[in-house]
Amino acid sequence: MKDSKLDPELLEKATEIFSELGLPVELAINVFLAKAVQAQGFPFPVALDGDRAVNQQGDNRISNAEITESIQHLVEVTLPLSEINNLTQLEYCKTTFGLSFPVLKISKTARPEDVRLSAKDAKGRNRYSTTKVAQRDGQTYLICTQWADRHRPAFVRWQQTFGDN
Structure with missing residues (x-):
């Protein structure tokens, strides 16, 4: 990015953040540009009151339980199947939310033993809810808790795009 008009201090800070997420800053910039082209403008709401994660009660923080409930409802009721598929893809979830896990994971069945097995990562750690699962078209989806x-x-922006609230 030689001869760039990017603020070097801002670029350095962003590079550190995206490095922690396992993404090169160039990829993050490309994702932003692709989303801007798709949206025909900024790919997120631009407002004077800042960008805070706000839940429906007006609190300045949405809880993990509220995220899980929102995802469960959206999967079961309103999300297009293409977005449900996107939420099972690690790369999409990394670029959309900065997560290290897909938002949704398919379970073999809704039986509690299958859900418990599916909720674990390769190291045996639970990364998905074992009590709240989403079901749609005969498929059982576990919801990420990380x-x-x-x-x-990022979740609140996504929820504003796909939510029915």
């Missing part, structure tokens, strides 16, 4: 504060604004 949401940190840095993921919440």
